[in-house]
Amino acid sequence: MNTGRFFCIFWLIVMGSKNCQAQYQTKNKPVKNIFTPREIVVFEDDFSRDHFLYDSINKTVKWYVRIGRHLDDGESNVIEGCNVEKDNDSYYLNITGETELLFQANIERKIFGDSFTIECIFLLGEMKSAIEVQLMNDIAPFPTGCSIQGNGDVHTLTPNWKSNKAKSKYPGIFTLNKWHLFAVSYKKDTAKYYIDNHLVMTMDSCNFSNSTLYFDPKGPLKIRHVRVTAGNISKPFDELLNEKKFVTHAINFEINSSSIWHESLSFLIRLAQFLKENPKIKLEIDGHTDSEGDASANTKLSLERANEVKKQLIENGINSSRLTTRGFGATKPIQSNDTPEGRANNRRVELIKR
Numbered sequence: 001m002n003t004g005r006f007f008c009i010f011w012l013i014v015m016g017s018k019n020c021q022a023q024y025q026t027k028n029k030p031v032k033n034i035f036t037p038r039e040i041v042v043f044e045d046d047f048s049r050d051h052f053l054y055d056s057i058n059k060t061v062k063w064y065v066r067i068g069r070h071l072d073d074g075e076s077n078v079i080e081g082c083n084v085e086k087d088n089d090s091y092y093l094n095i096t097g098e099t100e101l102l103f104q105a106n107i108e109r110k111i112f113g114d115s116f117t118i119e120c121i122f123l124l125g126e127m128k129s130a131i132e133v134q135l136m137n138d139i140a141p142f143p144t145g146c147s148i149q150g151n152g153d154v155h156t157l158t159p160n161w162k163s164n165k166a167k168s169k170y171p172g173i174f175t176l177n178k179w180h181l182f183a184v185s186y187k188k189d190t191a192k193y194y195i196d197n198h199l200v201m202t203m204d205s206c207n208f209s210n211s212t213l214y215f216d217p218k219g220p221l222k223i224r225h226v227r228v229t230a231g232n233i234s235k236p237f238d239e240l241l242n243e244k245k246f247v248t249h250a251i252n253f254e255i256n257s258s259s260i261w262h263e264s265l266s267f268l269i270r271l272a273q274f275l276k277e278n279p280k281i282k283l284e285i286d287g288h289t290d291s292e293g294d295a296s297a298n299t300k301l302s303l304e305r306a307n308e309v310k311k312q313l314i315e316n317g318i319n320s321s322r323l324t325t326r327g328f329g330a331t332k333p334i335q336s337n338d339t340p341e342g343r344a345n346n347r348r349v350e351l352i353k354r
Contacts, residue, residue, distance in 0.1 A: 053139025
């Protein structure tokens, strides 16, 4: 084969790969985190209720579980190899073996518009363990998603290839028996998958609007927290100039702690940049919690969280004289504390222009 013909064929292959409907982008090194949850919590399960399937207090089913070919209605709450446990931090769902389970979140499909995020805090126990997030709609009735394996491999699941051959390596040292964050950010037919602070995969032309959410686990595996948010990525900071108040759920903290999630730091960097561009603005940072636990402890925790936000802004170049903090605990709820979603929306930070 002559050189000219070789390069012609090579160019056709390259161009053909660029035109595939599903394109995958992997990162070989850590990248600056850009994952940001949306503004409205539409589904949340922290497994803190007595039953992780049927919520006996709110009389609702959080998950449908397919065991092999059988779909559980959620009210029995007895699944072999799967139970809720608690450690020093919080409750978690413990999947002990290689059971054939498929968890379907009980969310109305209309909630999944053209902008949403999915977050799952998980722990893999062995090299053979895995967790897969699947999304499926009626237009393309085949699951599409991404999984993380115990050895750090990241696999895609796409009906276009009819297998999960597309694979990348977690761009860091993946640690077994350690809690990690698996997140999906979807906007206008593009899904981005994150593990901790790393963007590991980008999938285009996937059409996840009006989807059903599934988790396909392979134990031993633990899941501590699942959350779905929808709506805008975040409101423009210009609201502070006009309305003098900015409510955000983009700043998240560790459970019962003032430690800020790494995934929230990009939001604070953008906020600091806005304050630098508007040097006359002074902010009051108000912390709010849900009603779970002791009221005085919640008030103390909310102030500690507000102070931690202040600390991060100072570290990003904002003078401390421009920042004050207050903690209100659970005294000013914006939704009912009777549901996980309501409690999640009550856990918030409010920025007041002074």
